[in-house]
Amino acid sequence: MDFGLVLQTDPPASRVISLMKRAERNGFRYGWTFDSAVLWQEPFVIYSQILAQTRRLTVGPMVTNPGTRTWEVTASTFATLNDMYGNRTVCGIGRGDSAMRVAGRRPDTLARVAEAVRVIRALARGEEAEVDGTPLRLPWVRPGAELPVWMAAYGPRALRTAGEVADGFILQLADPYLTAYMVRAVRDAAAAAGRDPSGITVCVAAPAYVTEDDSPGALAHAREQCRWFGGMVGNHVADLVAKYGDRSEAVPRELTDYIKAREGYDYAHHGRSGNPDTAFVPDDVVDRFCLIGPPEAHVEKLNALRELGVDQFAVYAMHDAQERVVDVYGTAVIPAVARTS
Template identity: 75%
Template sequence: MDIGLVLQTDPPARLLVERMQRAERAGFTHGWTFDSVVLWQEPFVVHSQILAQTERLVVGPMVTNPGTRAWEVTASTFATLNDMFGNRTVCGIGRGDSAMRVAGRRPATLDRLSAAMHAIKELAEGREAEVDGTVLRIPWIRPGARLPVWTGAYGPKALALTGRQADGFILQLADPFLTEWMVKAVRDAAVAAGRDPSEVTICVAAPAYVTEDDSPGALAHAREQCRWFGGMVGNHVADLVAKYGEHSGLVPDALTAYIKDRQGYDYSHHGRAGNPDTAFVPDEIVDRFCVIGPPEAQLAKLEQLRALGVDQFAVYAMHDAVESTIDAYGASVIPQLS
């Protein structure tokens, strides 16, 4: 199982680059960032520095979207980075949450997401694609250029799209039951589309907080540092409930039931420990969705996920123990998973 690191592009960018270097030394294979340019700094500028100052790390957004950038710009950006540093990027993409809503836009439809995924991949790999009615090709891209496109998804239609089209699936939670359910949906869709389901890379992304022991105090602190994640996932869950209704059978109640007391969401606190809009998230959800506890507990949960077909676990490190978590994974988790 690969291990990735997910960070927000808070200033100073130098610190983020240093943490990505630290992660590469510790054995992490992927470096991811958020892409929400009003809330944080422009990620692709930072990606160029990460790539320049690491040797092997694969870098990408978790996730970009079809609405805040023209598709040919996104494709050219990835292609430029790959031309400069080798094929070391991956395009994580979804409908858009914070990036779109902070700018007063609605998340993209799945049809638009699908069209963007196709166009970005084709253009970045040197082939023709249609963008807004015009057929384009980027002429300077060399043979051998590659850009994997991984889709973030939760709902049944998005999971089906992922299985039909994407090179990878990003699931932003680490609950084994939900992981099994959603991975099966993606693989079933891949089979139905005539694809080999093993060709779809499975990436689970969630906060990991490594404690020294499993004492109540240590676990309580870790939960408070990671509770924000249940609120972030809750934004997507609220969309699913609005679309499919409660107890629809199309989305597991194990995913949707916890947002019943959700009152709203202020994106100024998005993705941050102490987010006041996540008080509705119970400890049970934090424990299910995140990976919390000493190294042996981290390994036990990651082994569960690996047994379900997960190829990468991406560590969301938006808490007060970023560097100690990187170091703990490098010392006690990654060697065991290798």
């Protein structure tokens, strides 16, 4: 199992770069960031510095979207980084949540996401693709250029789309039941589309908070530091409920039931511990969606996720112990998972 670190690009950028370097030293292979141009600094500028100051780390957005950047610009940006640093980028993509809504736009359609996956991947490889009816190619892209495109998804149509077109599937929660359900849906869709299901990389991304022990006080603090995540996921779940209803067989109740008390969401607190709009998230959802507790609890859950077909766990580190989670994963968690693989 690979490991990634997910950060917001809050200033100063030097801290983001420093944490990514720390992650590489601790055995992490991927460095991810949010991509929301109004809320945070421009990630692609920061990627260039991360790549320059690391040797093996692969970087990319978790996630970008087809609406805030034109597709040829997105492809060109990735291709430029790969030309400079040697195919060390990955494009995570979705419909768009904070990036689109903060700018007054609606998330993109799944049809548009699917087309963007094909176009961005092809252009970044130096292949021809059609953008708004015009055939385009980046003539300076050298042979051997690659760009895997991984799609984030929750709902049945999005899961099907990921299986049909994406190189990887990003699931932003770590609940074993839901992971099994959604990985199966993606792989079934890949098989139905004539693709090799085993060729799709599965990445689970969620907050991880390492405690000294499993005492009630330690776990309570960890939950408060990670409760924001249930609110962030709740934005996507609310969209699913609006589309399918809260008792639809198309969406598991294990995903939808907890948002009944959700009243709204202010993106000014998006992805941050202490978010006041996430008080509705119950403790059991935090426990299911996140990894909290002493190192051995993390190892146990990660091994369970690996058995379900998860290839990478990406640590959301938006809490008060960023350095500690990176270091403890490097000394106690990643080696333990490797020993049991």
